[in-house]
Amino acid sequence: MKQFFFSIVTLVLVLTTASAQEMGDLLIKNGTVITMEDGVKENTDVLIKQGKIKQIGQGIAGGNIRTIDAEGMFVIPGIIDAHSHLGIDAVNEATNPVTAEVFVGDAINPYDVGLYRALAGGVTTSHAMHGSANAIGGQCETMKHRWGEMNPELWRMKDAPRTIKFALGENPMRVHGEGNNVAPRTRMGIEQEFRRSFAAAKEYKAAKSKALSNKTAPPDYSLRLETLQDILEGEIIIHCHSYRADEILMLMDVLEDYGVSKICFQHVNEGFKVAPELAQFGAHASVFSDWWAYKFEVYYSTAYNAAILTRNGVVTSINSDSRELIRHLYHEAAKTQRYGDLTDEEALKLITVNPAIQLGIEDRVGSIKVGKDGDIVVFDGHPLSIYGTPHYTIVDGVVRFDINEDPDDVRVDIDATETIPAFYEQGNQDHEAEGCMHGVSEHGHHHNHNH
Amino acid sequence: MRAIKFYFCTLCLVGFISQMCYAQIDYNTFPSVSSTYYINDVYVYNNGFTDNLVDIIIENGFIQSIGANSKKPANAISIEADSMYVYPAFIDVLSHNGIKEEKPQKTDVKFPGLPPDHVAGITPEINTHDIIRSQSSDFSKLRENGYAISQIVGSSGMLPGQTAITLLSKAKDARQFTRKSNQFGQFDSASGVYPATIIGVMAKFRDLYRNAEILNSRNDAYKKTSEGTVLPTSTAAITALSPLTKKEQSLFFSIDKKLEFYRIMALQKELGFNLVITGVGDLNGVLEDVASAGYPLALDLKLPKEPTEETIDSTDAFFIEKSEFKAKRDAAYKQRLEAPAMLSSKNIAFTFSLGKESGGDTKKNLTKLIENGLSEQVAIDAMTTHAAEVLGISKVAGSVTKGKLSNLMITDKPYFDEKSTIRFMVVGKEVHEYEASAKEEKPADESLDILGEWSYEVDTPQGAQKGTILITDAGSVYTVAMSSADDPDDPEIIDNVALSGNELTYDFDMNEGGFAATINVIVKFADSENMTGSVSIGEFGTFPMEGSKISGPE
Amino acid sequence: MNRIKYSITLSVIFFSSVMAFGQMVEKSQQGSYLLKNAEIYTVTNGVITGDLKIVNEKIEAIGPNLDAADAEVIDCSGKRIYPGFFDSGCKIGLAEISSISLTQDHNEIGAYTPHMRALTAVNPSSVHIPITRLNGVTSAMTYPAGSLFPGKAAVIHLHGYTPEQMSAGSQPDILKWPSSGKRNRWDKRSKEDIEKDQKKALKKLKEFWKSAKVFAGMKGDKGYNPQLEAVQDVINNDAPLIIEVNKKEDILAALQWVNEENINAVFSGVSEGWRVADSLVANAIPVIVGPILQNPSRASDKYDAPYTNAGKLAKAGVLVAIRTTESENVRNLPFNAGFAANYGMGIEEAIKAITINPAKIFGIDDEVGSLEEGKLANLFVCDGDPFEMKTRISHVFIKGWSTPIESRQTLLYDEYLERDPGLKIKD
Incomplete structure (x- = not known):
């Protein structure tokens, strides 16, 4: 009698126990290691200790730490998505064309299963961004996909540089000009948002220094102006939503006037038209592999964008901006081989080394190198082949996705x-009304690609 | 429960009214004869009860004495509570009862990025005492459920106002008994204007707070060189936040979900204010972090609705998957109910807040938490002593102690007894009396013949569990022997089971492999041949059962 | 619609028609072609090494050492030939720029619009079309997606100057089965409200169908009733009804309904088809699955549920076609099939799901879907596995027309790869 009830008790207990650790030890044996640093190494082991890559070579003994047999498999650095909106509870503070003070890292939500699905696609780091409703949107968060950690603080990539979202073109024009009948309604107006903001930040700084030297009380505090000032001082990397060639040139001119140099243009569908200018400025580009025609400003796009930018010397990455694409960024990168003949090395850089550079974290992640973080994906086939499947995704030496131990239901919250999780009719939609315009009231529009 | 009598009697108050009503007099009331009360022979709660009966004398809203065989003062009115149980009345640490909130006017804001503060939900300057309704059924409801004090504040916006720590008296003038007040905050964004999101709210909070600090420094500077200089000014909101930045007030912050705990913790660490977290509910997976953070906590007295017992069709192709979902959900529910006990086992003190609740479920929900491991004493402490500590009013409230406010809850049986009723609420100078409840036992349905052997089948995630129940007569009650088909020779024998209506309810304990649970069985007889019912295994789940009679008594 | 949007839209229409003329430097050619020494992936008859001869719109012969006669010879040594890929559900030609509603022609207002014909609104000059062809997609079912009965889809070939030239004949009716699920992640309706809405919509469906059957039985002059008229082909079992249905419970309910009404049905979407594969097999319902590259339907679903759905259904014995639901990116059809192939379907079945299976479902398998003598010359030549990104497509034939291997996107590449002048001139 009791035995039977006991078995029900144990069933329930098994389902509710979970554990997670932050830094791990791991040995990956005999894989084809695509280092993205030092070529491709056959039959090579990678040893991770305390979350860091300790040794790369052959015949490494790991002692009694977890070992993955990667014979016949491909070992690549963890994939980095330079443009995502996963894992945050708010995307757009769409009430003002300038909201530099808001910070999506304040609202990390590590319980979104989309993050696990990204891990299952090999993504170990993502750049959770503010949306594109405002000319100067909010600050963004660089996150490590430590799935299972319930504390959002543990998802921050500590010491990653601060980043902020800017946006040009249709989105800010639609929200403020069309939506609220408040400037900016044009690309002309958008330029002036940057100029007046930077001018105000300089005045603020001057007023603060004056108060300091006169030993008087400081001026009214403004977190917005404080943040803008940090941008002018080069402490924050700008990631600017942009599409058209003219607006890209405009922002580079503004930044030149204010002596700001750290910028990565996001989407930048017409970047290919001004690739030499981008390269000269030292601006980076983070693009879609093939998205176009979802709005007028991306009608004259080409899937060859990444290839043209790369060939012109622009540090380029491929991003997702989508909870769908983030699950197969390796495939998105592979598209540059059909559209522009990029080499394996060039194509893989788009989702590893280059996004790391764009986020200012290239000394930590992006390649397999001794001393870097133990962020690794193990594929059963070449990662640029449609038949390459991620089998293990490792963050800081901890296996966060293992295809052999992958329960159907991974929810942590x-x-x-409610017993049965809700069903969503996603197949009916061309894309989810997701991404950059998330949280803006117009997102209910039937056919929406507001990226 | 309805208050049947209301003693309203304070000399000063009567004097006040008579002055006020000098020109016009209402003969529907008459002045109270006395403000002294005498309670004879009661048990007083003091970390539990002893067998000692004592008497309590109350004067002018304060406990004047507690002791055995006190003499009833000549001017005292007796409260007829002989042999009843006297508890300190409950204190609600934060709720939105009894106030009249002005909704922000729906004016067209030209610049949504720069709305007036009140439209943005930023009104920390509001003194909640000013907006408490003079007549509110909310307060009588709170009293009925054992409360005498509540910290009240508005519910809309990120900073709805300064709280009112309120005596829940019927008399309006008696409510404000302390000058203490706190700020209240929540991650409640504005609609269509700044701050429209959680991230906007957090940024705005930093901005307001830093400006309040700057205002302090300007005021300090002004004090030094006040002659001839201009008085520093600021917005009403920033001025109102100054005491918070000086730690003269605390921020009572209500969280809506567990992630908000981390968010307010981040703000607190950054800015350094005194923080009390209220509305703490679901802690599944984050309990350790909340426990170790060290903030005073007020747990949400609202509990999630008990999961409905849906039966999952075992012919469904996804029976296993659905059973797992159900097991996960049930586990989440159980963890939610066990959270207070878990905190308590880590020696984390906490209190409770009602938030948007009216207090009607207080006993029911506390009882649920006690069933899930919370001790009765910790529950009472949380509702009384510790609540007073969190509000900083321990000197005058939170226990039945000489010199403190006479805020008493008097019950006819110990509070957590299923059949107990609150018979009197003493709220300062007021005494409210309530009727005893009349719960009756259902007589056994005489028409049923349940004696004999029954077969049963319990539908569980692990398949049907079959066996027999043998019911034998033992005088006015029954003896039940329940056995499993797998192990028919080792039945559980339960004596003294009474039939209530058509229901037979019994339980037995299981303790296997280190896990203990109580198995609770309910058998409902449809007639003398068929029955349905359920089997609950501790908190692991309740499973439907059906069965029929195999044979009559031998 | 405000004035700004309106004027943008006008300019789009203007530009797109200009660009449609401007984008093709070469013209398509039709005539006789001999594709020599290829690996011919016939789909219905294995892989044949040899030649394939196209004369006018048809495949004239397949075999070793075919006589070229006056045909243009294309050396296909080391190359493969596949039947043109077929997207069984998309918006190509019906939508140009998603954010501009005036360029959307697939969602008419009203619940009962079965008489709307997608073919009427297919824009042969859509810039999407040449871009799509370059990845070997030659045919598509492009469908209206409004409310309950959104209209008739158009099965088209991606070549032609008029809708009629593009039409592959079939114009199946579409039914959007009322869903008991949430529309998307922002659907805030309660469980009860969803249930109520579904009940209401089901009642609408049944009332309409009842009237349509009465209409079918009427003799003589039935009067002008295009809505009821439109579904008569389904009622007479002359055409399939494509039912968009995704959730398990809805699929089962739709199954019951089509059995009761004796309807020749095809289910599309079917994202939870894998949960009820047996019922679909038992009722011999063909399915159009996709997109494969989409998110799982429930938070509790395994991450690869949409990748594996098509394979699970095919393994169970369901006739499976794959779709994208895209407009501008129908070119990703091969990669949707590629993911299905990698996640359990296998390459061969996945190829079928975008060639012969759709042809069967739309009743045109005597014309397209495989490389067979006498079928339309809808095919492409490539240098490897067509699911692999590295593979290059060198020739695309549609109804025998050799289409140019360029699009606005390739032309932009050619122009901008080495832009001249390079850097801006600064003084």
Whole structure:
């Protein structure tokens, strides 16, 4: 009698126990290691200790730490997505064309299963961005996909540089000009948002220094102006949503006037038209592999964008901006081989080394190198082949996705009142109304690609 | 429960009214004869009860004495509570009862990025005492459920106002008994204007706070060189936040979900204010972090609705998957109910807040938490002593102690007894009396013949569990022997089971492999041949059962 | 619609028609072609090493050492030939720029619009079309997606100057089965509200169908009733009804309905098809699955549920076609099939799901879907596995027309790879 009830008790207990650790030890044996640093090494081991890559070579003994047999498999650095909106509870503070003070890292939500699905696609780091409703949007967060950690603080990539979202063109024009009948309604107006903001930040700084030297009380505090000032001082990398060639040139001119140099243009569908200018400025580009025609300003796009930018010397990455694409960025990168003949090395850089550079974290991640973080993906086939499948995704030496131990239901935040998780009719939509315009009231529009 | 009598009697108050009503007099009331009360022979809660009966004398809203065989003062009115149980009345640490909130006017804001503060939900300057309704059924509801004090504040916006620590008296003038007040905050964004999101709210909070600090420094500077200089000015909101930045007030912050705990913790660490977290509910997976953070906590007295017992069709192709979902959900529910006990086992003190609740579920929900491991004493402490500590009013409230406010809850049986009723609420100078409840036992349905052997089948995630129940007569009650088909020779024998209506309810304990649970069985007889019912295994789940009679008594 | 949007839209229409003329430097050619020494992936008859001869719109012969006669010879040594890929559900030609509603022609207003014909609104000059062809996609079912009965889809070939030239004949009716699920992640309706909405919509469906059947039985002059008229082909079992249905419970309910009404049905979407594969097999319902590259339907679903759905259904014995639901990116059809292939379907079945299976479903398998003598010359030549990104497509034939291997996107590449002048001139 009791035995039977006991078995029900154990069933329930097994389902509710979970554990996670932050830094791991791991040995990956005999893989084809695509280092993105030092060529491709056959039959090579990678040893990770305390979350860091300790040794790369042959015949490494790991002692009694977890070992993955990667014979016949491909070992690549963890994939980095330079443009995502996963894992945050708010995307757009769309009420003002300038909201430099807001910070999506304040609202990390590590319970979104989309993050696990990104891990299952080999993505170990993502750049959770503010949306594109405002000319100067909010600050963004660089996150490590430590799935299972319930504390959002543990998802921050500590010491990653601060970044902020800017946006040009249709989105800010639609939200503020069309939506609220408040400037900016044009690309002309958008330029002036940057100029007046930077001018105000300089005045603020001057007023603060004056108060300091006169030993008087400081001026009214403005977190917005403080942040803008940090941009002028080069402490924050700008990531600017942009599409058209003219607006890209405009922002580079503004930044030149204010002596700001750290910028990565996001989407930048017409970047290919001004690739020499981008390269000369030292601006980076983070693009879609093939998205176009979802709005007028991307009608004259080409899937060859990444290839043209790369060939012109622009540090380029391929991003997702989507909870769907983030699950197969390796495939998105591979598209540059059909559209522009990029080599394997060039194509893989688009999702590893280059996004790391764009986020200012290239000394930590992006390649397999001794001393870097133990962020690794193990594929059963070549990662640029459609038949390459991620089998293990490792963050800081901890296996966060293992295809052989992958339960169907991975939710970590269970509703105590609902039994069967809701069904969503996603197949009916061309894309989800996701991404950059998330949280803006117009997102209910039937056919929406507001990226 | 309805207050049947209301003693309203304070000399000063009567004097006040008579002055006020000098020109016009209402003969529907008459002045109270006395403000002294005498309670004879009661048990007083003091970390539990002893067998000692004592008497309590109350004067002018304060406990004047507690002791055995006190003499009833000549001017005292007796409260007829002989042999009843006296508890300190409950204190609600934060709720939105009894106030009249002005919704922000729906004016067209030209610049959504720069709305007036009140439209943005930023009104920390509001003194909640000013907006408490003079007549509110909310307060009588709170009293009925054992409360005498509540910290009240508005519910809309990120900073709705300064709280009112309120005596829940019927008399309006008696409510404000302390000058203490706190700020209240929540991650409640504005609609269509700044701050429209959680990230906007957090940025705005930093901005307001830093400006309040700057205002302090300007005021300090002004004090030094006040002659001839201009008085520093600021917005009403920033001025109102100054005491918070000086730690003269605390921020009572209500969280809506567990992630908000981390968010307010981040702000607190950055800015350094005194923080009390209220509305703490679901802690599944984050309990350790909350426990170790060290903030005073007020747990949400609202509990999630008990999961409905849906039966999952075992012919469904996804029976296993659904069973797992159900097991996960049930586990989440159980963890939610066990959270207070878990905190308590880590020696984390906490209190409770009602938030948007009216207090009607207080006993029911506390009882649920006690069933899930919370001790009765910790529950009472949380509702009384510790609540007073969190509000900083321990000197005058939170226990039945000489010199403190006479805020008493008097019950006819110990509070957590299923059949107990609150018979009197003493709220300062007021005494409210309530009727005893009349719960009756259902007589056994005489028409049923349940004696004999029954077969049963319990539908569980691990398949049907079959066996037999043998019911034998033992005088006015029954003896039940329940056995499993797998092990028919080792039945559980339960004595003294009474039939209530058509229901037979019994339980037995299981303790296997280190896991203990109580198995609770309910058998409902449809007639003398068929029955349905359920089997609950501790908190692991309740499973439906059905069965029929195999044979009559031998 | 405000004035700004309106004027943008006008300019788009203007530009797109200009660009449609401007984008093709070469013209398509039709005539006789001999594709020599290829690996011919016939789909229905294995892989044949040899030649394939196209004369006018048809495949004239397949075999070793075919006589070239006056045909243009294309050396295909080391190359493969596949039947043109077929997207079984997309918006190509019906939508140009998603954010501009005036360029959207697939969602008419009203629940009962079965008489709307997608073919009417297919824009042969859509810039999407040449871009799509370059990845070997030659045919598509492009469909209206409004409300309950959104209209008739158009099965088209991606070549032609008029809708009629593009039409492959079939114009199946579409039904959007009322869903008991949430529309998307922002659907805030409660469980009860969703249930109520679904009940209401089901009632609408059944009332309409009842009337349509009465209409079918009427004799003589039935009067002008295009809505009821439009579904008569389904009622007479002359055409399939494509039912968009995704959630398990909805699929089962739709199954029951089509059985009760004796309807020749095809289910599309079917994202939870894998949960009820047995019922679909038992009822011999063909399915159009996709997109494969989409998110799982429930938070509790395994991450690869959409990748594996098509394979699971095919393994169970369901006739499976794959779709993208895209407009501008129908070119990703081969990669949707590629993911299905990699996640359990296998390459061969995945190829079928975008060639012969759709042809069967739309009743045109005597014309397209495989490389067979006498079928339309819808095919492409490539240098490897067509699911692999590295593979290059060198020739695309549609109804025998050799289409130019360029699009606005390749032309932009050619122009901008080495832009001249390079850097801006600064003084």
